[in-house]
Amino acid sequence: MKILVPVKRVVDYNVKVRVKTDGTGVETAGVKMSMNPFDEIAVEEAVRLKEKGIATEIVAVSLGVAQCAETIRTALAMGADRGILVETDAELQPLAVAKLLAAIAKTEQPGLIILGKQAIDDDMSATGQMLAALLGWPQGTFASKVAIEGETITVTREVDGGLETVALALPAVVTTDLRLNEPRYASLPNIMKARKKPIVTMSPAELGVDPAPRLTVVSVAEPPKRKAGAKVASVAELVAKLRNEAKVI
Amino acid sequence: MIYSEQHRELMRSVTKFCEAEINPHVDEWEKAGIFPAHELFKKMGDQGFLGIHKPEKFGGLGLDYSYEIAFCEALGASRSGSVTMAIGVQTDMATPALARHGSDALREEFLTPSITGEFVACLGVSEVGAGSDVASIKTRARKDGGDYVIDGGKMWTTNGIQADWMCLLANTGDGPVHRNKTLICVPMKTKGVEIARKLDKLGMRASDTAQIFFDGVRVPQRYRVGEEGMGFIYQMQQFQEERLWAAAGGLVKMERAIADTIDYTRNRIAFGQSILDNQVVHYKLAELQTKVELLRSLVYRAVEEYINGADITKLASMAKLTVGRLQREVADSCLQYYGGMGFMNETEITRFFRDGRLTSIGGGADEIMLAIICKLMGTLPGKPPAGSNH
Numbered sequence: 001m002k003i004l005v006p007v008k009r010v011v012d013y014n015v016k017v018r019v020k021t022d023g024t025g026v027e028t029a030g031v032k033m034s035m036n037p038f039d040e041i042a043v044e045e046a047v048r049l050k051e052k053g054i055a056t057e058i059v060a061v062s063l064g065v066a067q068c069a070e071t072i073r074t075a076l077a078m079g080a081d082r083g084i085l086v087e088t089d090a091e092l093q094p095l096a097v098a099k100l101l102a103a104i105a106k107t108e109q110p111g112l113i114i115l116g117k118q119a120i121d122d123d124m125s126a127t128g129q130m131l132a133a134l135l136g137w138p139q140g141t142f143a144s145k146v147a148i149e150g151e152t153i154t155v156t157r158e159v160d161g162g163l164e165t166v167a168l169a170l171p172a173v174v175t176t177d178l179r180l181n182e183p184r185y186a187s188l189p190n191i192m193k194a195r196k197k198p199i200v201t202m203s204p205a206e207l208g209v210d211p212a213p214r215l216t217v218v219s220v221a222e223p224p225k226r227k228a229g230a231k232v233a234s235v236a237e238l239v240a241k242l243r244n245e246a247k248v249i
Numbered sequence: 250m251i252y253s254e255q256h257r258e259l260m261r262s263v264t265k266f267c268e269a270e271i272n273p274h275v276d277e278w279e280k281a282g283i284f285p286a287h288e289l290f291k292k293m294g295d296q297g298f299l300g301i302h303k304p305e306k307f308g309g310l311g312l313d314y315s316y317e318i319a320f321c322e323a324l325g326a327s328r329s330g331s332v333t334m335a336i337g338v339q340t341d342m343a344t345p346a347l348a349r350h351g352s353d354a355l356r357e358e359f360l361t362p363s364i365t366g367e368f369v370a371c372l373g374v375s376e377v378g379a380g381s382d383v384a385s386i387k388t389r390a391r392k393d394g395g396d397y398v399i400d401g402g403k404m405w406t407t408n409g410i411q412a413d414w415m416c417l418l419a420n421t422g423d424g425p426v427h428r429n430k431t432l433i434c435v436p437m438k439t440k441g442v443e444i445a446r447k448l449d450k451l452g453m454r455a456s457d458t459a460q461i462f463f464d465g466v467r468v469p470q471r472y473r474v475g476e477e478g479m480g481f482i483y484q485m486q487q488f489q490e491e492r493l494w495a496a497a498g499g500l501v502k503m504e505r506a507i508a509d510t511i512d513y514t515r516n517r518i519a520f521g522q523s524i525l526d527n528q529v530v531h532y533k534l535a536e537l538q539t540k541v542e543l544l545r546s547l548v549y550r551a552v553e554e555y556i557n558g559a560d561i562t563k564l565a566s567m568a569k570l571t572v573g574r575l576q577r578e579v580a581d582s583c584l585q586y587y588g589g590m591g592f593m594n595e596t597e598i599t600r601f602f603r604d605g606r607l608t609s610i611g612g613g614a615d616e617i618m619l620a621i622i623c624k625l626m627g628t629l630p631g632k633p634p635a636g637s638n639h
Contacts, residue, residue: 187297
């Protein structure tokens with residue numbers, strides 16, 4: 001079985017994001033970028049499935065600027081076999097990403113597409129669901145455990161109030177939650193081997209997709225700065241403040 | 250720019266390794282005064298991190314030295330100077346001479362397990378009476394049948410408590426002090442090796458630094474690294490890598506100290522504004538960052554020339570001198586802007602302040618670096634200092 005793993009290049013999770021002065025987005029110039037951590041979990045899961053002999057090939061896909069090739073290399077160093085880069089300077093929103101991935105899925109015919117439940121930059125949590133809908137495939141989102149047996153994948157999902165287990169017929173789309181696994185760090189021999197693994201570059205036009213945004217970002221603002229707290233003399237005063245000023249009880 | 254995409258990928262992987270396998274344990278290891286070297290090195294060996302520049306025949310990756318330096322630079326993500334130093338001893342201080350000059354059998358016995366991480370290595374050069382003045386060591390290895398019999402002692406030995414073997418520098422003859430020394434691999438379990446005490450230090454407190462005595466320690470002569478009498482020369486070559494390592498290892502550490510200080514001072518309000526908004530603070534931090542970048546350029550250039558086979562004694566000495574001094578300046582300046590919290594052990598900057606102090610002393614003190622540079626500039630009066638004969 002072939003597995004397709006979409007990987008997104010995002011601002012590194014350690015970076016404290018800063019809003020651009022013109023309020024159009026967050027600053028990415030000169031900022032450290034790396035693979036979306038949820039996608040890293042997806043790569044790890046795919047590699048584990050390959051190590052178990054269930055998957056035969058892992059294809060990592062990234063969409064965006066030329067530097068996304070680096071993100072693909074990270075996936076290749078972790079154990080993916082080859083990469084596809086859909087290169088565009090255009091802003092990509094979840095629907096466009098889902099359409100591009102669907103077009104790739106039609107030619108690649110994977111048995112499973114596994115990707116992060118959301119990207120840590122815009123937290124849309126939409127791509128996986130849209131992709132499943134466009135392909136007409138079943139979806140298992142927010143997976144904390146997956147098991148494949150024959151033509152069925154069992155996905156344990158983290159939902160409010162507990163765990164839900166669903167069984168899906170393959171091919172399917174699975175999105176990963178934080179507790180699915182702990183991604184490995186690429187070993188140096190594998191990093192060097194990844195250099196020789198192929199990455200194919202294509203454009204949205206070649207896939208017959210117009211990636212133009214359908215949503216307009218009106219403004220981006222930093223969260224309000226935390227204000228200094230106040231001391232209260234008694235529990236009674238605290239309750240009064242919570243009731244009358246904060247209006248939370 | 251000496252770094253390719255593979256270098257950056259390696260650095261990403263090393264950074265993640267530090268964050269997952271080292272940083273969560275640093276406080277505990279500092280308190281214990283030791284860290285589990287075998288456990289950690291095995292994990293690093295599994296990642297291929299301990300044999301980057303070592304021959305493939307013995308389990309290394311055979312990559313050029315720029316990869317080693319990328320690894321070292323990325324290790325700056327470790328929040329423990331002690332652990333970084335211990336790794337440096339393993340990869341770039343105790344093993345380069347063995348990798349370069351050791352016989353195949355010797356490399357199989359000591360280098361291969363040091364690359365896989367099964368063995369922890371230490372370097373035995375400094376003695377109570379000979380620190381930077383390497384030529385004055387007193388430890389002696391005399392021949393007896395097919396063996397060497399070693400008597401003497403070593404001081405300030407990093408990894409000394411846990412090490413499986415030592416790359417030992419000992420006198421094997423009575424000739425001129427630069428021609429009478431030999432490097433020998435000494436298994437630390439050998440009879441007569443006494444680990445006298447774990448030293449109590451200002452910084453690098455998670456590192457097990459030992460004083461060690463040798464009393465009639467018998468090892469076969471085939472444990473000799475390369476030729477007899479060449480030990481001093483080998484060690485001086487080995488020092489070039491140690492010095493580049495020290496310089497590269499300081500870069501990210503200093504940058505993190507600066508970044509942490511920016512963070513802290515931005516959020517700390519005094520006299521109605523953030524500390525960072527005082528020009529003296531943000532200007533000073535900008536200046537420090539500038540100096541770090543200057544050092545980085547020097548290191549990269551030295552590495553490039555080293556890979557091309559040039560003698561980099563001068564550049565490596567300059568880089569080592571600079572990192573020692575700059576680390577002290579960065580640590581002291583940053584700590585100052587932390588105010589009262591800069592004096593509290595719970596603030597990480599204090600550890601950087603303590604750990605970083607060693608860099609101007611270990612691996613040849615600042616003054617030795619200056620003497621080497623002066624010698625190469627032709628301005629050193631009188632006889633050349635020990636440590637520069639090369």
